[in-house]
Amino acid sequence: MSDNSQSAAREHGSQWYDSEAGPLVRPYAMTGGRTRPASNGVRFDLIALVSLAEGAVRPDDDVALGPEHRVLLDLCRPETQSVAELAAGADLPVGVVRVLLGDLLEEGRVQVRRPVPPAQLPDETILREVIDGLRAL
Structure with a gap:
């Protein structure tokens, strides 16, 4: 993750947020593995x-x-x-x-x-x- 992405993640209070991609939810999380x-x-x-x-x-x-x-x-x-x-x-x-x-x-x-x-x-x-x-x- 770049410095800008890390700071955006901190701004939104979550490590699961990427300023370019939006909220990140992995496919296995959606399907319960x-x-x-x-x-x-x-x-x-x-x-x-x-x-x-x-x-x-x-x-x-x-x-x-x-x-x-x-x-x-x-x-x-x-x-x-x-x-x-x-x-x-x-x-x-x-x-x-x-x-x-x-x-x-x-x-x-x-x-x-x-x-x-x-x-x-x-x-x-x-x-x-x-x-x-x-x-x-």
Whole structure:
């Protein structure tokens, strides 16, 4: 840490403050040292879609959830988001977001689903034929 950073840290009364980076919280502190989500069998791929579950917002949220958990819930409020979008929106590493989403999934606050694989999407030629048929009506 440079002399300026050390003096800024002293000014804010904390060794966990860097004037250039802001408050410093290490990823392992956010996840309690965990590196994998607690949810068994659910994969949080970058393209996995996360949405709020029914009853996701509860009166005890201020006590039960950490600030990072609340940020993820707030990001999911307006619309379903991918894990990658949540990580970018929360400005957190993807690994941390996966662990936090695992916590939220276990508590029943979010739902996770995978997007439809390209192999299961209808063929473009079939869709064009349907459109052409509808236009002919």
